[in-house]
Structures are given as structure tokens and as C-alpha cells.
Amino acid sequence: MSRSLTLRERAGExxxxxxxxxxxxxxxxxxxxxxxxxxxxxxxxAHGIGPFDGRDFHGTIAYSCDGNFNDxxxxxxxxxxxxxxxxxxxxxxxxxxxYNSILSANLSEWEQEHEKSVLGAAKLFRFxxxxxxxxxxxxxxAVEHLTQVINAASPESPLYLIVAGPVxxxxxxxRAAQPEKRSFVYCISHSRWNDGFARDFQFTATKRDxxxxxxxxxxxxxxxxxxxxxxxxxxxxxxxxxxSPWAGASADEFKAYFWTQEAGNQALCFLWERMLASTRxxxxxxxxxxxxxxxxxxxxxxxxxxxxxxxxxxxxxxxRDVVRLEAENFYEVxxxxxxxxxxxxxxxxxxxxxxxxARQGSLATIFDEPYTAERAIYDVAVAYSSQSDTAxxxxxxxxxxxxxTREISGKSAEWQTHVFPAVTVGRGDKITLSLDxxxxxxxxxxxxxxxxxxxxxxxYAEAARLVxxxxxxxxxxxxxxxxxxxxxxxxxxxxxxxxxxxxxxVAGGRPGYLKVNGGxxxxxxxxxxPEDFLFLGKxxxxxxxxxxxxxxxxxxxxxxxxxxxxxxxxxxxxxIKDEGDDTHCPFVNHDPSQPLNEKVLDQWxxxxxxxxxxxxxxxxxxxxxxxxxxxxxWTLDSQGNLHPxxxxxxxxxxxxxKHLKNIIxxxxxxxxxxxxxxxxxxxxxxxxxxxxxxxxxxxxQSFVTPETAEKDMHPDGxxxxxxxxxxxxxxxxxxxxxxFGKDFDAQHRAYLNxxxxxxxxxxxxxxxxxxxxxxxxxxxxxxxxxALAGMHALEAQLNAARMDRRDRILDAGKLVLFMExxxxxxxxxxxxxxxxxxxxxxxxxxxSYILYSYDCTKALALKELPQGQYRVLWxxxxxxxxxxxxxxxxxxxPAAWNKPADFSSEVAIYLQRVCDAR
Numbered sequence: 001m002s003r004s005l006t007l008r009e010r011a012g013e014x015x016x017x018x019x020x021x022x023x024x025x026x027x028x029x030x031x032x033x034x035x036x037x038x039x040x041x042x043x044x045x046a047h048g049i050g051p052f053d054g055r056d057f058h059g060t061i062a063y064s065c066d067g068n069f070n071d072x073x074x075x076x077x078x079x080x081x082x083x084x085x086x087x088x089x090x091x092x093x094x095x096x097x098x099y100n101s102i103l104s105a106n107l108s109e110w111e112q113e114h115e116k117s118v119l120g121a122a123k124l125f126r127f128x129x130x131x132x133x134x135x136x137x138x139x140x141x142a143v144e145h146l147t148q149v150i151n152a153a154s155p156e157s158p159l160y161l162i163v164a165g166p167v168x169x170x171x172x173x174x175r176a177a178q179p180e181k182r183s184f185v186y187c188i189s190h191s192r193w194n195d196g197f198a199r200d201f202q203f204t205a206t207k208r209d210x211x212x213x214x215x216x217x218x219x220x221x222x223x224x225x226x227x228x229x230x231x232x233x234x235x236x237x238x239x240x241x242x243x244s245p246w247a248g249a250s251a252d253e254f255k256a257y258f259w260t261q262e263a264g265n266q267a268l269c270f271l272w273e274r275m276l277a278s279t280r281x282x283x284x285x286x287x288x289x290x291x292x293x294x295x296x297x298x299x300x301x302x303x304x305x306x307x308x309x310x311x312x313x314x315x316x317x318x319x320r321d322v323v324r325l326e327a328e329n330f331y332e333v334x335x336x337x338x339x340x341x342x343x344x345x346x347x348x349x350x351x352x353x354x355x356x357x358a359r360q361g362s363l364a365t366i367f368d369e370p371y372t373a374e375r376a377i378y379d380v381a382v383a384y385s386s387q388s389d390t391a392x393x394x395x396x397x398x399x400x401x402x403x404x405t406r407e408i409s410g411k412s413a414e415w416q417t418h419v420f421p422a423v424t425v426g427r428g429d430k431i432t433l434s435l436d437x438x439x440x441x442x443x444x445x446x447x448x449x450x451x452x453x454x455x456x457x458x459x460y461a462e463a464a465r466l467v468x469x470x471x472x473x474x475x476x477x478x479x480x481x482x483x484x485x486x487x488x489x490x491x492x493x494x495x496x497x498x499x500x501x502x503x504x505x506v507a508g509g510r511p512g513y514l515k516v517n518g519g520x521x522x523x524x525x526x527x528x529x530p531e532d533f534l535f536l537g538k539x540x541x542x543x544x545x546x547x548x549x550x551x552x553x554x555x556x557x558x559x560x561x562x563x564x565x566x567x568x569x570x571x572x573x574x575x576i577k578d579e580g581d582d583t584h585c586p587f588v589n590h591d592p593s594q595p596l597n598e599k600v601l602d603q604w605x606x607x608x609x610x611x612x613x614x615x616x617x618x619x620x621x622x623x624x625x626x627x628x629x630x631x632x633x634w635t636l637d638s639q640g641n642l643h644p645x646x647x648x649x650x651x652x653x654x655x656x657x658k659h660l661k662n663i664i665x666x667x668x669x670x671x672x673x674x675x676x677x678x679x680x681x682x683x684x685x686x687x688x689x690x691x692x693x694x695x696x697x698x699x700x701q702s703f704v705t706p707e708t709a710e711k712d713m714h715p716d717g718x719x720x721x722x723x724x725x726x727x728x729x730x731x732x733x734x735x736x737x738x739x740f741g742k743d744f745d746a747q748h749r750a751y752l753n754x755x756x757x758x759x760x761x762x763x764x765x766x767x768x769x770x771x772x773x774x775x776x777x778x779x780x781x782x783x784x785x786x787a788l789a790g791m792h793a794l795e796a797q798l799n800a801a802r803m804d805r806r807d808r809i810l811d812a813g814k815l816v817l818f819m820e821x822x823x824x825x826x827x828x829x830x831x832x833x834x835x836x837x838x839x840x841x842x843x844x845x846x847x848s849y850i851l852y853s854y855d856c857t858k859a860l861a862l863k864e865l866p867q868g869q870y871r872v873l874w875x876x877x878x879x880x881x882x883x884x885x886x887x888x889x890x891x892x893x894p895a896a897w898n899k900p901a902d903f904s905s906e907v908a909i910y911l912q913r914v915c916d917a918r
Contacts, residue, residue, distance in 0.1 A: 050295050050316050050317075050318045050370055050371040051158075051160060051292065051370055051371075052088070052090075052292070052293050052294075052316055053316060053318070054313065054315060054316050057088075057090050057093045057293075058156075058157070058158075059093075059153075059157050059158040059159060059160055060093055060094075060095045060149065060152070060153070060157060060158075060159050060160070061085065061090070061093050061094045061095065061159075061160050061161075061162070061292065062094075062095060062096035062097070062146060062149055062159060062160070062161040062162070063078075063081065063094065063096070063097045063098075063161075063162045063164065063289075064098055064099075064101060064161065064162065064163055064164060064165050064167075064169060064170050065077070065078055065098075065099050065101065065164035065165040065285060066099070066100060066101045066102045066164070066165035066166060067099055067100055067110065067111075067113075067114030067117070067118075067165070068099075068100035068101075068102055068106050068107060068110050068111040068114055068136060069102040069105045069106055069107055069110060070102065070105075070198075070201065072110060072113065072114070072277075072278040072279065072280065073228070073278060073280055073282040073283070073284060073285065074099070074114055074117070074164065074165070074278075074285060075113055075114050075116075075117045075274055075275075075277055075278035076117070076271070076274055076275040076277075076278045076280065076281070076282060076283040077164065077282070077283040077284060077285035077286045078099060078114065078117050078118050078121065078164075078285075078286075079117050079118070079120065079121035079270065079271055079274050080271055080283040080286035080289075080304065080308075081162070081164075081283075081285065081286040081288075081289040082094075082097075082118075082121040082122065082125050082127065083121065083125060083267060083271060083308055084286060084289045084290055084293060084304075084307065084308070085125075085127075085289060085293070086125035086126070086127075087307055087308060087311070087313065088293055088313065090293070091125065091126055091127050091128070092128075094127060094131065095131060095149050095152075095159075096131055096133075096145055096146050096149045097118070097122075097127075097131055097132045097133070098132070098133040098134075098135050098138075098142040098145075098146065098169055099114060099115070099118050099132070099133070099134060099135065099165075100114055100115070100134050100135050100136045101135045101142075101165040101166055101168065101169050102165065102166060103135065103139070103166070103168055103169075104202075104203075104204075106136055111134070111136050113277055113278075115134055116274070116277070117274045117277070118132060119132065120270060120274070121270065121274075124266065124267060124270055125267070131145070133145060135169055139169070142169055142173075143169060143172045143173050143176065144173075144176075146169070146170065146173035147173045147176045147177050149173075150173060150174060150177040150178075150181050150182070150185055151177050151178050151181050153181050153184035153185055154181075154184055155184060157184075158184045158185065158186060159184060159185045159186070160186045160188060160292055160370075161185055161186065161187050161188070162188050162285075162288045162289060162292065163187050163188060163189040163194050163195075163207075163288075164191075164194060164285035164288065165194055166194065166196060166203055166205070167194070167195070167196055167203075167205050167206065167207055167209065167210055168203070168204065168205050170187070170210065171205050171209055171210055171213075174210060174213050174215060175213070179213075179214070182213050182214045182215050183214050183215075183216070185215045185216065186215075186216045186217075186218050186370065187207070187210060187215050187216070187217050187218065188218045188220065188288050188291070188292060189207065189217070189218070189219055189220075189288070190219070190220050190221065190222050190223045190284075190285075190287060190288055191222060191223075191224070191285075192340075192348045192349055192350060194285075195207040195348075195350075196209075197340055197349075197350060207328075207329070208328070208338060211329060211331065214331075216366075216368055217329045218369060218370060219324070219325075219326045219329055219348065220287075220288065220291050220297045221297050221298075221324075222284075222348070223284040223285065223286075223287030223288065223299060224282070224284040226284070226287060226298060226299050226300055227282065227283055227284040227286065227287050227299055227300065227301065227304075228280075228281070228282035228283075228284045229253050229254070229255075229256045229257070229281045229282070229301065230249045230250075230253040230280050230281050230282055249279055249280050249281060253281055254275070254281045256281065256301035256302075257271075257272065257275060257281050257301055259305045259309050260272035260275065260308075260309070262309060265309075267308070268308065268309060271308070283304075286299070286304075287299040290303070290304070290307075292370070293316070294314050294316050294317060295316045295317035295318060295320060295370065295371030296314065296317050297320070298886060300888070302888070302890075316371070317371055318371060318373075319371065319372060319373045319376065319452065320369070320371050320372055320452065321451065321452050322449060322450070322451055322452070322884070323369050323372055323378075323449070323450045323452075324347065324447050324448070324449045324450075325365060325367075325431070325447060325448045325449070325450070326347060326348060326350065326446075326447050327350075327351055327352035327363055327445040327446055327447055327448070328348075328350045328351065328352060329365070330352075330363040330364060330365040331364060331365045331366065332362070332363070332364035332365070332432075333352070333362075333363055333364075334360075334361060334362045334363075335354060335355055335358040335360055335361025335362065335435075335442065336352040336353060336354055336355060336358075336361050336363065336442075336445070337352070337353055337355060338350060338351075338352065338353070339351055339352070339353035345414075345415060346415065346446055347383065347446050347447045351444055351445060351446045352444065352445040352446075353444055354387075354435075354437075354441070354442035354443070354444065357440040358437075358440060358442055359436065359437055359438065359439075359440045359442070360434070360435065360436050360437075360442075361434070361435045361442050362432060362433065362434040362435070363432070363433045363445060364430060364431065364432040364433070365430070365431055366428065366429070366430055366431075367425055367426070367427060367428070367429050367430075367431050367450075368427050368428060369427075372427060373426075373427075373452070374426060374427055375424060375425070375426035375427070376424070376425065376426075376452050376453075377422055377423070377424055377452070377453045378422075378423050378424075378425050378450040378451055378452050378453065379419050379420070379421050379422065379423070379450075379451045379453065380396060380398075380419065380420045380423045380425075380448060380449070380450055380451075381417045381418070381419045381420075381448070381449040381451060382394065382396070382417065382418050382419075382420070382433065382445070382447075382448055383415050383416070383417050383445070383446035383447050383448075383449070384408065384415070384416060384417075384418065384443040384444060384445050384446065385412060385413060385414065385415050385416065385443060385444040385446070386408060386409060386411055386412060386416070386443045387411065387441045387442070387443060387444070388409070388411055388437060388439060388441035389409060389411045390409065390437070390438060390439050390441070391407040391408065391409035392407070392408055392409065392435055392436060392437045392441075392442060392443055393405060393406075393407055393435065393436040393437075394406045394407070394408050394418065394433070394434075394435055394443075395432075395433070395434040395435070395436075396420050396423070396431075396432070396433055397430075397431070397432040397433075397434070398423055398424070398425055398429050398430075398431050398432075399424075399425075399426070399429040399430065402423060402424065404420050404423070406418060406420070408443065415446055422453065422484075423450075425450060431448065433445065433448065451884075484615065485516065485519070485520075485522075485562070485615030485616075486502040486503070486504075486516060486519070486612055486615065486661040486662055487502050487519070488501045488502045488516065488517065488518030488519045489518060489519055492518045492519070493518065494517050494518045495507045495515060495517050495518060496517050496696060498694060498695065498696055499517045499695045499696050499697075500517065500659070500661055500695050501517055501518050502516055502517060502518060502519060502661050503516070503517045503661040503662075503695060503697065504516065504517075504522060504617055504661060504662060504663065504664060504697060504698060505517045505696065505697075505698065506696075506698050506730045506763065507521075508825075510761065511730075511758075511759070511760065511761055511762050511763050512730070512763065513763065513825035514617075514698065514763060514792070514825075515825075520820065521820075521823075521824075521825045522562060522617065523562060523787070523792065523815075523816055523819035523820060523824060523825075524562055524563035524617055524619075524765065524792035524793070524794060525561060525562055525563065525783060525787070525792065525793040525794065525812045525813075525815050525816050525819070526556070526559075526561030526562060526563040526564050526616070526794055526798065526809070526812055526813075526816075527556075527561070527564055527565070527794070527795065527796075527798035527799060527800045527805075527809055527812075528564075528565040528767045528768055528794045528795055528796040528798065529565070529796050529797070529798065529799035529800065529801070530552075530799055530800065530801040531565060531566065531567050531570075531621075531624070531669070531796075532567065532570060532581075532584060533549065533552070533564070533566045533607075533800075533801075534549075534566050534567070534568065534584075534604055534607070535570070535581070535583070535584045536548055536549060536801065537549070539583055542597075542599045542600075543586075543588070543590075543597045543599055543600045544599055544600055544603045545603065548801065549607050550607075550610070552800050552801060553607060553610050553611055553614065555800065555806065555809075556611070556614065556616055556800055556809070557610075557611075557613075557614030557615075557616070559806075559809050559810050559812070559813040560810070560812075560813020560814060560816055560817055561616065561809060561812050561813045561816055562615065562616060562617060562816045562820075563616060563617040563618070563619060563792070563794055564611065564616055564617075564618055564619065564794075564800070565618075565619040565621065565666075565767060565794055566618060566619070566620055566621065567584075567621045567622075567623070567624050567669065568585070568586060568604075568620065568621065568622055568653065569584070569585050569586075569622055569623050569624065569627065569649075570584035570585070570624040570627075571584060571585050571590075571592070571627070573631075573632060574627055574628055574629050574630075574631040574632045575624065575626050575627050575628070576626045576627075576628050576631070576673070576674075577625075577626040577673075577712065579624065579625075579626060580624055580627075584624075586600045586601060586604070586653070587649075592632065592634075592645055592649065593645055595648075595652075596648075596649070596652045596653070596656075601653075601656050604657075605656065605657065605660070608620070608657065608660055608662065608663070609660065611662060612660060612661055612662040615662075616662060617662050617663075617664060618662055618663055618664070619664050619666050619700065619733075619767075619794065620657070620663050620664065620665060620666060621666030621667070621668070621669055621702070622650065622653070622665075622666065622667055622668060622685070623667070623668035623669065624668075624669055625668070625669035625670035625671075625673055625702075625704070625735075626670065626673045626674075626712070627668060628674055628678070629643075629646060630678070630681070634646040636680065636681060636684065640680065640684065641684070642681075642684050642685070642688060647688065650685060650688050650689065650692075651688065651692050654688075654689055654692040654693050655692060658692070658693045658694075658695055658697065659695075663697050664697060664698045664699070664700055664731070665689050665693070665697055665698070665699045665700070666699075666700050666701075666702060666733075667682050667685050667686060667699070667700070667701050667702070668682060668701075668702060669702045669735065669767075670702055670703065670704035670712075670713075670735050670736075671701055671702055671703060671718070672703045672704060672713055672714060672716075672717075672718035672719060673704060673712050673713060673714055674714055674718075675714050675716045675718075676714075676716040676717075676718050676722065678718075679718060679722050679723070682701065682723075683723075683726055686699050686701070686726065686728045686729050687728060689728075690728040698730040698731055698763075699728055699729050699730055699731070700729070700730065700731035700732065700733055700765065701720070701723055701729050701731075701732055701733075702732075702733050702734075702735060702767065703718075703719060703720055703732065703733070703734055703735070704734075704735050704736050705734055705735070705736050705737055705738065705754070705770075706719075707736070707737075707738045708735075708736035708770060709736075709770060710736065710770075719757075720732040720757060720758050720761075720762060721757075721758075723762075724758065724761045724762075729762070730762065730763055731762055731763040731764075731765055731792075732758055732762040732763075732764065732765070733764075733765035733766065733767045733792075733794070734754045734764075734765070734766055734767065734768075735766075735767050735768040735796070736768055736769075736770040737750050737751060737754060737766060737768070737769045737770065738750050738769075738770060739769050739770045739771070739772035741772050741773065741778065742778060744781050744782070744785055744839070744854055745839065747769075747781075747782055747785050748785035748788065748789060748831075748839070748840055751766065751785055751786045751789035751791055752789045752790075752829060754766070754789075754791070755789040755790045755791045755829065756829075759790075759828075763792070764790060764791045764792070765791055765792040765793075765794065766786050766791050766792070766793055766794065766795070767794045767795070767796065768794075768795065768796035768797075769782060769795060769796075769797070771797070774797050774808075776807050776808050776811065777906075779795070779797065779798065779808040779811065780808065780811040780812075780815075780877065780878075780906070781854045781906070782795070783795065783811070783812055783815050784815060784840075784852055784854070784877060784906075784908070785840065787815060787819060787824075788829065788839075788840035788841070788842055788850065788852050789829055789840075790827070790828060790829050790842065793812070793815070795812070798812060811877070811878075814877060814880040815877070817880060818875045818877070818908060818910070821873060821882075821910060822848070822850060822873075822910045822912075823844065823847075823848050823912070824842060824850060826844040826847070826848065827842035827843050827844045827848065827849070827850065828842065828843065828844075829841070829842060829843075830842065830843035830845070830849075832863075833849075833862050833863050833864060834851070834861075834862070834863070835861035835862055835863045835894060835896070836858070836859050836860065836861035836896055837853050837855065837856045837857065837858060837859060837860060837861070838851045838852070838853055838856075838860045838861055838862070839852055839853045839854060839855070840852050841862070845866075846866045846913065847912075847913050848910070848911060848912045848913065849862065849865075849909075849910075849911040850908060850909070850910055850911075851908065851909040851911065852877075852907075852908045852909075853905070853906070853907060853908075854905070854906050855905050855906075856899050856905050856906070856907050857899070857905055858898065858899060859896045859897060859898045859899060860896070860897050860899065860907065860909050861894065861895060861896035861897070862894065862895050862896075862911075863894055864892070864893065864894065865889050865892070865893070865894070865895040865911075866889065866892050866913075867889050867890060867891050867892050868888075868889055868913045868914075869886065869887070869888050869889075869913070869914050870886070870887045870888070870889065870911050870912060870913050870914060871884070871885075871886060871887075871910075871911070871912045871913075871914055872884070872885040872886065872887045872897060872909060872910075872911055873885075873909065873910040873911075873912075874897075874899075874900055874903065874907060874908075874909055875907065875908045875909070875910070876903045876904050876906070876907055877904070877906045877907060877908055878904045878906050879904065881902075881903065883900055883903075885897075887911075897909060
């Protein structure tokens with residue numbers, strides 16, 4: 001007995017007898033976009049962001065499918081698609097349905113089986129069967145009826161035509177329809193086979209013939225990977241009998257659809273019976289109908305179960321996170337032609353190939369996709385493959401006022417991606433991609449992908465600011481992105497009304513977290529050195545410096561880091577370790593008893609502003625380590641007040657720089673090298689800063705660890721515990737954290753030790769791991785070890801003045817890039833959750849997680865993950881490559897994710913729960 005018959009027996013009482021009696025009632029190289037098409041696009045803007053809002057459907061629906069040859073998947077897909085429509089009560093909106101539409105070949109038994117599926121579902125779900133047409137018997141009627149349906153379309157009621165078979169019949173109807181009506185038709189497809197590009201089947205028409213008529217073509221991801229649970233098996237078509245290879249689907253392959261066997265539920269049992277008839281659990285074409293009524297391109301058997309078996313109608317996804325525009329679907333094409341590909345890495349295995357020796361090319365389309373925002377901020381990714389070592393120029397233009405230009409190079413047969421960050425795209429905007437190659441070897445283009453930055457995402461604030469200030473000049477994506485860090489989101493409320501808009505603040509109570517006021521949270525990572533940055537270079541007569549500061553600033557701005565550390569007072573005369581230089585101060589004639597040197601402050605302000613423009617926080621510290629200003633007479637008076645000269649120094653600095661957004665005030669580096677009696681002195685400093693700075697910039701106090709090999713912590717043993725009752729100190733930072741070199745787990749534990757010390761009181765930061773032999777990999781992993789301990793991660797050995805350390809700084813920038821895509825500030829270390837090759841974990845249990853490994857060859861995993869649907873963001877910490885994915889956890893328990901094959905062994909995952917799986 002075949003497996004198919006065994007499964008039929010399991011259906012039991014689900015076998016149905018339905019009355020299936022027939023009811024006879026009735027690519028070019030240059031394509032111009034017609035004026036009526038443009039008007040149609042803009043007219044439709046008034047109808048919201050999705051055709052269905054959960055209550056009302058704006059428009060009508062038509063469905064085209066085959067099922068009479070090649071693959072019996074439609075026998076299951078057609079009734080499932082009709083069941084989806086019926087579940088929303090939209091039977092009246094389905095105005096046309098034709099089937100058995102392969103015209104060049106036919107198997108009569110297949111034709112009849114599919115008709116049982118279609119007409120049986122039409123009767124069961126109460127559709128008007130006069131709208132259903134078998135193209136083997138009613139081809140002309142089908143074309144004429146669909147033509148009438150197209151002619152009835154309007155801006156107020158567009159037609160959504162699902163293409164689940166060849167385009168021959170839809171094309172005939174579109175050609176017969178009124179030309180001005182075509183612009184109100186959306187064709188929805190998911191399959192290159194339906195698009196007319198079968199490998200072993202010759203179609204007379206392709207989707208390009210449809211697109212060139214001015215119809216809007218919507219391509220969603222291949223639903224076979226989502227709804228089909230069995231591999232495609234080739235059918236022998238030499239006879240008119242059902243071919244036996246289709247009877248091979250196993251019980252396990254049908255398991256995902258066993259829920260349709262619900263006894264007593266006639267509708268579900270019919271779906272089960274038709275799936276058995278098809279011998280394949282593959283209703284994949286129905287994924288297009290699920291998308292049309294939900295905006296969700298990720299249909300799954302479980303989602304169908306919730307909808308059809310449990311009656312749980314999902315809330316439509318009105319604004320899709322990702323919209324891919326296939327190059328072969330663009331309306332205007334110049335210098336390129338369509339080319340199929342056997343490479344499955346090519347999206348839909350079709351791409352735009354350059355014409356021979358073409359030096360210029362362009363692709364253009366109008367953005368008008370269902371379930372997208374009227375206007376939103378997207379990162380626009382261009383998938384290309386360069387054919388030349390010589391750089392080509394890539395230009396992206398959106399609408400009339402956004403234009404970005406990049407150079408791309410690097411000959412490779414593999415597809416690469418370039419991302420234009422933070423581009424505003426509205427429905428109706430024309431998107432143009434132009435390319436120039438000086439040697440006539442244009443890149444191949446696979447697709448443009450729009451990745452929406454949602455208003456709740458950590459990166460949205462920075463994207464909104466970038467949009468607000470972008471000009472059309474050529475600039476690096478990295479520099480553009482950073483430069484907007486301190487610009488608040490337009491219209492967003494301020495977190496702290498007392499602080500400057502866009503300023504660094506502490507948010508969320510105590511200890512809270514660092515954040516841009518009115519913008520996004522801040523993760524600090526970057527070089528702690530050169531701490532003497534302000535004093536580098538030749539000393540000029542007026543006290544200013546002629547040094548490399550701007551070169552360092554320019555590098556840091558391009559590196560992606562988010563913070564640096566400078567000192568303002570490094571005078572040797574009052575340093576207990578005889579360190580420093582008496583010219584390293586901002587006073588006239590380098591004399592602390594004289595006023596502040598305004599020319600020096602002007603230069604400092606210029607540099608700090610330049611860093612602010614580049615999105616870099618400055619940990620601006622008053623005193624060098626081991627500085628004891630009481631040795632030069634700056635002692636507290638009998639009432640505990642600061643010496644007048646010191647008060648003048650601190651007040652003058654704070655008043656001069658408090659208007660800058662990117663400052664964190666530091667008191668003294670390694671302050672516990674001094675005795676406990678100095679604690680009250682530092683407290684007075686902090687109180688004065690907070691009194692003078694009405695904007696409430698954060699204040700940090702610095703400590704050397706007791707384990708330091710230099711053994712220069714004062715015997716009094718002052719630590720952060722001596723400041724826990726101080727309400728104005730926000731951050732503690734540690735220096736000389738013990739080094740463990742390549743014992744990365746021990747290094748992580750060392751960071752954890754200091755991260756946990758004051759977790760309920762202070763924000764934790766590291767400014768230095770004690771000196772050890774460092775290479776690029778060690779430095780990179782140490783930064784991740786620190787971040788996964790829950791600490792901000794500045795590092796003294798990342799010295800921006802040393803060329804041999806700049807590669808490490810670039811790696812630090814990648815860490816910032818990743819962390820700013822996450823909600824790390826809501827998480828705590830949770831290494832006990834690590835499983836398989838996961839080394840360290842940050843977690844906000846049940847909501848979001850960061851997993852990291854420096855040695856992942858197979859998979860990252862968690863011991864426990866609650867049931868739900870999750871967004872998975874992979875990150876290659878070496879080359880900065882991202883990959884988005886989705887994951888569904890069916891029940892509470894362990895979970896694992898296989899590392900992408902093209903990623904290095906140093907990887908991280910950001911896991912964000914998006915909804916319950918129930």
C-alpha cells in the first residue's frame with residue numbers, strides 16, 4: 001500500500017463527497033512609464049498603507065493558477081487560498097478566479113482533480129461560482145471576464161491579481177483591457193516558474209510582458225520555503241495517469257498539516273482530503289493570499305492553523321520591515337537586460353545583466369508596494385556583483401531631492417551588498433539606480449532591498465537625524481551615520497527637559513543608562529588614549545598647539561567608535577608619581593593662579609565640537625592620575641569649600657563647555673591613588689559641577705583596581721563603595737583591570753567582577769585593562785568580553801595616536817555598530833544561559849538577548865528561551881557583516897541557531913522577541 005493511501009486512511013471521517021458539477025454560468029532595454037501609470041500611483045496614495053486593515057478591504061481580488069500539468073501543488077493551494085479569503089469574510093471581494101491555465105499541455109485527470117479542489121472549495125466556502133473559470137474549457141470566457149474586472153478597477157478600488165500560474169491568460173486580459181486601467185492592477189507573485197522562467201518548460205510570455213503594460217508587479221519571497229514541507233519531485237508526464245513519484249510524501253512531511261484532520265470540521269477536512277489528493281503537503285501559492293490579507297510574507301503551517309483552525313485572525317502588518325524590489329521588475333531599464341541564473345544565491349534566480357560594453361546603465365521604478373508606510377526611513381541595500389577591479393560609480397536617487405553616490409569595486413562572482421543608510425522613501429516616489437563604468441564593465445544588479453527603521457528601534461533616532469541633515473554630496477556611509485548621533489528625533493519628547501536636546505544624559509532613574517536626550521541610547525566604546533590629546537604637538541606662544549589633533553579626529557570619525565578620553569590638567573608639580581608636564585594645563589602662562597587661557601579654550605572647544613559633529617562622546621577629565629592639588633595649596637577651607645583658584649578653574653571649564661552635547665565630566669583618573677581624606681575633595685568637585693552645569697551632563701569618577709601590578713592604589717583602599725551615597729556621580733570607571741591575555745573567559749570574568757560591584761548604583765565603565773601583549777584579535781575579543789559583562793568599553797591600549805593600533809579601533813567601531821542595533825541597556829549578564837558554542841550572554845529574559853562567541857564553528861544556543869517569534873540579527877564581528885532572520889520557538893526550552901556559512905568564527909546574535917507563538 002502506498003504512503004498516500006495510508007495517510008488517506010488516517011483521515012477517517014474527513015473524506016468528503018462534494019458536488020463538482022461544472023457550473024457554466026456565467027524584457028526590453030528601454031521601457032517608458034506612461035502618464036496614466038504615474039497618475040494612478042499617486043491617486044492610490046489616499047488609500048492607506050495596506051489593502052486590508054482587518055475590517056475593510058480596499059479593492060478587489062482576482063486569482064490565476066494552473067494545476068493541470070507539471071505540479072499538483074495547486075490542488076492543495078487553491079482551496080487553502082479560498083479558505084483564507086473566507087476566514088476574513090471577503091468572499092464578495094474575490095471577483096475572478098481562473099484555473100488549469102497551462103495552455104500548451106494538459107493532463108485531463110489532473111485537470112479534473114484540480115477542478116474538484118477549486119469548485120469544491122467555492123461551494124464549501126460560499127463563493128459566487130459564476131466567477132470561476134476552467135481555462136481548458138472556458139479560456140475565452142476567462143479572458144473576457146478578467147478583462148471586465150480590470151476595466152472596473154479604479155484608484156479607489158484597485159485590483160489585486162494573484163499570479164499562481166503562467167501569465168498567458170492574465171496577459172491576454174490586460175492587453176484587451178483599457179490601457180488607462182492597467183495602472184490600477186497589482187500583480188502579486190512569488191515564483192520564477194509562475195513568472196515564466198521555468199528551466200525545462202517553454203512559456204510564450206513572462207512577467208516582463210505584463211510589467212511593460214504598466215501593471216504594478218509585487219514580488220514576495222518564495223513561499224515554497226515557508227509552506228511546503230516536502231521536496232519537489234519531478235513528475236513523469238508521458239501518460240494521462242497520475243504519476244507515482246508524487247505518492248512518496250512521508251507521514252512526517254504531512255505532520256505540519258495534521259491539524260486539518262479535525263473531526264466534524266467539514267472545511268478543514270476538505271483541505272486535508274485535497275492535500276492528500278495532491279500527494280504533497282504544499283499549499284505554497286496560498287502564501288500570496290495570506291500576504292494580501294495580512295501584509296505578512298512569512299506564512300507558515302502554524303500561522304495557517306491559527307487562522308483556519310482556531311479562528312485567530314492576525315492583525316495586519318501595515319508597515320513591512322523589509323521590502324525587496326527585484327531588479328528584473330523595474331519599469332525603466334537602460335543598458336541592462338534580464339538574465340536567468342542557476343545560482344540559488346541569486347534572488348528568484350533572475351538578475352539585471354549589463355549590455356555588452358555598456359558604460360552607463362540605469363534601473364528605475366515607482367515605489368508603490370502594499371503594506372508599506374506612506375513615508376518611512378529605510379536603509380536601502382543594493383545587491384550587486386562587480387565584473388571589474390576598476391571602481392564603478394553607483395548612484396541612488398529617490399524622489400526629487402535625495403541623491404547619494406558611492407564607488408564600488410572588487411571583482412567577484414559572488415553577490416555583494418552596499419547599503420545607503422537612512423533614506424526617506426514614500427509611496428509614489430521614483431527610485432532610480434544609475435551606474436557608470438569607465439571601462440564598460442557595469443556591475444550586475446540583483447535587487448534593491450528597503451529595510452525600514454521603525455520608530456521603536458534603537459537606530460531610528462540616528463536615522464531620522466541623518467535624514468534631516470543629509471546633503472547630496474558624496475560622503476561615506478559611516479561618517480554620515482555617526483554625525484547625527486547628537487541630533488534628537490524630530491518631534492520626539494525630551495527625556496530630560498533640563499538638558500539640551502541631543503545631549504548625553506543619564507536616563508531611566510538610578511543607575512539608569514546613557515542616552516541622547518530625545519534620541520537613542522548610547523553604548524560607549526573607543527580609545528582611552530591619547531589621554532594627552534589636548535597637548536599633542538608643538539606649543540605655540542599663545543599656549544595653543546600645532547599638532548595632529550584634526551587628523552586623529554578625522555580618523556575617529558570614520559572608525560565608528562562612540563567615545564574618547566582626554567585630560568585637561570596633567571601638571572607634574574602636584575603629581576605624587578612625578579608624572580606629567582607643567583605645560584599641560586589651560587592657564588595663562590601655565591600658572592594655576594592666573595585666569596584660564598581663552599585661546600587655549602577656543603582651540604579645545606573647536607576640537608570637541610568636531611568630535612561632536614562626528615558623533616563621539618568625550619570623557620573630559622579634570623585631573624590626571626596621582627594628581628594631588630593639595631600639594632600646591634588647593635586645599636579645602638575650614639567649611640569644606642574648594643580653594644578659590646580651583647573653584648575658578650572648575651567653574652570656568654564647566655561654563656565654557658557645558659553647551660556642548662557630547663561631554664561627560666570626569667573628576668580624576670585613578671582617584672584612589674590618593675588617601676581617603678581626598679574623597680570629600682572629589683565630592684565637592686562633583687557638587688560644584690552639578691551646580692554650575694544646569695544641563696546635567698553625566699559625571700564619572702575613576703578608580704584603579706586593587707589588583708594592579710603597579711601596586712599604586714593608596715593603602716587606605718578607597719573604592720567606588722566610598723561614593724555610593726553620592727547622588728551626583730553617575731558613572732564609575734575602572735583602570736588596570738587584571739589582564740588575562742588569550743584566556744578570554746578569564747578576562748570576561750574579570751570584567752564581570754567590576755561590572756557587578758555597583759550595578760544597583762552606578763553605570764559601569766572600563767577605561768583600561770592593565771598592560772599586556774596585545775594583538776588585534778585579542779583587543780577585539782576583550783572589547784566584546786567587556787560589553788557582554790554589561791560595561792561600557794573604553795581601552796587605553798587603543799591609542800589613536802599610534803598607527804599600529806588603528807585596526808583595533810576600527811574593530812571597536814564595529815562593536816558600537818552592533819550594540820546600537822540592540823536594546824543592550826535593558827539587559828544583564830546571563831552567562832548561565834549559554835549553550836553549545838555560545839560563550840557569553842546578555843539578557844532581558846523573555847524579551848531580548850545578545851549571544852557571543854569567539855570560537856563558533858557550528859551554532860550558538862541558549863539553554864532556555866520562552867515560546868514566541870523572534871527577530872534574529874547575526875553579526876560577524878570581524879568584517880561587520882549583518883544578516884537578518886526570523887525564528888519561531890514553539891515552546892519554552894532550549895534553542896539553537898546555525899552560524900551562516902560565510903561568517904567568521906567570531907560572531908554575535910541579537911535576539912528580539914516580536915510576538916507570542918501561540
